[in-house]
Amino acid sequence: MPRKKPLPTKERIIDVAGDIFGKNGFKAATIRQIATAAQANLAAVNYHFRDKEGLYRAVLEDTFSKGFHRFPYRKNPEESNAPDQQLHSFIRAMFHRFLNNEGWGGISGRGKLIAREFFEPTPAFEPIVDTYIKPHKEILVSIISDLSRGKAGMDKILPCAISIIGQCVYYTFAAPVIQRIAKEFLPTQENIDLLADHVFWFSLGGIQQINTRPVDKKTPIVLNTLQEKHP
Amino acid sequence: MPRKKPLPTKERIIDVAGDIFGKNGFKAATIRQIATAAQANLAAVNYHFRDKEGLYRAVLEDTFSKGFHRFPYRKNPEESNAPDQQLHSFIRAMFHRFLNNEGWGGISGRGKLIAREFFEPTPAFEPIVDTYIKPHKEILVSIISDLSRGKAGMDKILPCAISIIGQCVYYTFAAPVIQRIAKEFLPTQENIDLLADHVFWFSLGGIQQINTRPVDKKTPIVLNTLQEKHP
DNA sequence: GCTATTTTCAAACAAATGTTTTATTCGTTT
DNA sequence: AAACGAATAAAACATTTGTTTGAAAATAGC
Structure with missing residues (x-):
């Protein structure tokens, strides 16, 4: 039914975070902004990547x-x-x-x-x-x-x-x-x-x-x- | 007596703000950090430069x-x-x-x-x-x-x-x-x-x-x- | 089909931060 | 000396933001 979610949450977040970290920089990008754009819950970032920096590392490696x-x-x-x-x-x-x-x-x-x-x-x-x-x-x-x-x-x-x-x-x-x-x-x-x-x-x-x-x-x-x- | 203040506050702030904006970027640099380093009061930035962005413009032009x-x-x-x-x-x-x-x-x-x-x-x-x-x-x-x-x-x-x-x-x-x-x-x-x-x-x-x-x-x-x- | 694990979700917390407010001090002018 | 405006100081305000919590939902394993 929800064919708008072909990717699992974790990868969706990495994708979107790449755009937002790129556009705004690490400090100015907010987790709320990323979670919203990825259609994920606010806590998902901390759950999957421990903290904001963990997400950033994942984005960079990816x-x-x-x-x-x-x-x-x-x-x-x-x-x-x-x-x-x-x-x-x-x-x-x-x-x-x-x-x-x-x-x-x-x-x-x-x-x-x-x-x-x-x-x-x-x-x-x-x-x-x-x-x-x-x-x-x-x-x-x-x-x-x-x-x-x-x-x-x-x-x-x-x-x-x-x-x-x-x-x-x-x-x-x-x-x-x-x-x-x-x-x-x-x-x-x-x-x-x-x-x-x-x-x-x-x-x-x-x-x-x-x-x-x-x-x-x-x-x-x-x-x-x-x-x-x-x- | 206070020979540590050869420059007026406004210029002292511009000088220090250049270092701190440079080191940390606009978003990550804080007015408190700048005011402290410039030995000025927190409100001095808003008084002299209207807001944080006004200070940044002054720093760039300078x-x-x-x-x-x-x-x-x-x-x-x-x-x-x-x-x-x-x-x-x-x-x-x-x-x-x-x-x-x-x-x-x-x-x-x-x-x-x-x-x-x-x-x-x-x-x-x-x-x-x-x-x-x-x-x-x-x-x-x-x-x-x-x-x-x-x-x-x-x-x-x-x-x-x-x-x-x-x-x-x-x-x-x-x-x-x-x-x-x-x-x-x-x-x-x-x-x-x-x-x-x-x-x-x-x-x-x-x-x-x-x-x-x-x-x-x-x-x-x-x-x-x-x-x-x-x- | 039931349980255990993983994932999602809403709410709240605590810290940080730009800005405003109000009072006080200082220098200059009248 | 009095008065006015500019500059400084301390405190409080209103948001924003990263993170945590505890429960609900979904998923996987048996």
Whole structure:
């Protein structure tokens, strides 16, 4: 009869709590709000998750688990194994995970929840880093290392990795600012390829520049050359 | 006698509120906490700022005003006017504004306050965007345009600008993640030059790549070339 | 079909918090 | 010196909110 309740209460609460924690943050979200939206009783949260923080932990684990499961970060052996193709796939997968509605759905979905953990992590984020973030970073490091044919040390690889992830994260989560500056590059599901292509090419140039510039040289060289082309 | 009160109550509250709003967020920060830390009476906040939100608006305006005043974004006509030097200065100024203790002091200072407004802006952020962010972006756009000798359209300039600002923002605010991945690139006052140099070179290569790659080409070209150097 | 366990529900509790009120103090002006 | 307004102080008010409680209902196991 009640076909509006296909999921058991516990999972319904996790689902709804993801939205509400995302929209309002941990402190501002209220258990009453969540219970009401999940069509559950107020005490159900404390019953199933012990307390508000227990619910939050469950939401976070559920979010990352589903996001990385739907859009995995492992190298795809069926693809061309050229490292530049691998980088392109990596960036595309990241944007899909962030923006696709089957993933985290951008800042109107679970995005803000994740952004907050990036910038002001709670204790609940600790296991997430070990389980998901670190292996994810290792893949990227390995791709960048391949791109430099194994010649670059970690002192060059790591900042490049941060620059790449930083672009993806910023493009995704800074939507409110981007909307006022460059509407055509808004982080939406439709723009995933556009964004991924840009970040890919920009980063490819960046990695190349980092790998080719002379050490401890203080002045730019490549673009000076470019300028001198048209004096 | 009370030499511990060099500032009038109103400004003392703004100062302390900046720290506490930054550390805890708007909702979690309490007026009692702020009043106590500012050695002011509980009612002082409502008296001087009408309500909690009024105080928050004052804090935000004060933060951006001081940050941009201490580390301005205007082109410095005394510097070399080579666009690559301008880009370097722009990035350095941005990192100083973000990280320097005379600026926003990173995420242990006012950084988190600003990060939150970037990713989930409140109504109080509206005037800030018009007064500070938009002109700031225009400077960067003009520099990138100069870098491409006026040949690039906004469809190429804007995403490059976002990529550059994104790196700076991410490097600054993702400190908790960076700490677990690349400790030597932590966003601290001492690392400003290191970070600025990396973002500068990386972005210079990125801009160059965006400007030189053939339109609508789907496969990477530059790094393939690089690879073929060592077959 | 009955019992034991799990889950749901309504109500109440206790703590925290933004705001208001009223009185007092302090500095300036008349 | 008196008077006025601004600023400070202490207390109380009205909500909100996380959590607990005890009973009812539903479910599972035998």
